[in-house]
Amino acid sequence: MAYSIFEIADWFLAKESMTPKKLQKLTYYAEAWSHALLNRSIVNDTEFEAWAHGPVSSKLYDKYREYGWNDIPKKNSTPDIEDEKEVDLLEAVWETYGDMSANALEAQTHSEEPWKRARKLVGAEEGDRCNQVISVKDMRKYYLSIYAGD
Template sequence: MTDSKFTAQQIANWYLKKGSLSPKKLQKILYYAYSWVLTLTNDDVDHLDNKLFDDTFEAWAHGPVLHDIYSKYKSYGYNDIPEYNGEVVGLPDDVEDILNQVWDEYGTFTADQLENLSHREAPWIKARGDATPLSASTSAISDKDIFKCYIERVA
């Protein structure tokens, strides 16, 4: 896998094919999928060429958010986005394996539990900087910070 071959929406559809999710839970699942693909398909922090998609997560008050995914699904509010019934993108085996592991590990958590988890992790905390807990922020979460955080868990 070199560079990103997929869009955030294609990966969102892949997860929504598994069942309906709230917008917040979808955001957090996408964040963990992106983070683990970044971590497990790159060799070191200075060469992060393999990405699940090119979109950048922002450190919003409720955790990592992709702006375009937020805009598409914000009308659902706290309600679930219906299960996706269309065709999903074909993924390389290694990527599909990571996405399934993310689903197995994080899919049982509620949206609020995933939010709380992301709030305890360095990439979101660092990107938030001096922002107060509920203040708006569009600060980007750094790929290097993501890699450094998650590689410690597999080393």
């Protein structure tokens, strides 16, 4: 089952308060790893674009843009995500990336092929504005290769 980007975001926000940039990267990793490990999307209502500061869901950006560099408050409850594989995936993303800062997550995504490839497709240089969608195929291929140890 796929969820809204806001349900996935709320799942992470139930863990701790965080900046919009960190939330963007965690939700991106949930989506990317879902394609790699489950061969399907965990998010049903957005795509991630290769913005200058890393992968961004414009829907999530619009909702939390008012926070700027400030933390979004922690949520009091976790959304109801029933599928055990999806909960395991979210927990794995949290365990892997949750202790990283927003800037560290940005740097990490900038070093990874899906974001770099999307920007290269439109000739976007570092710092350039870019709305190119990050390919699901590229996400799956790249993160599956990491999982396989390639």
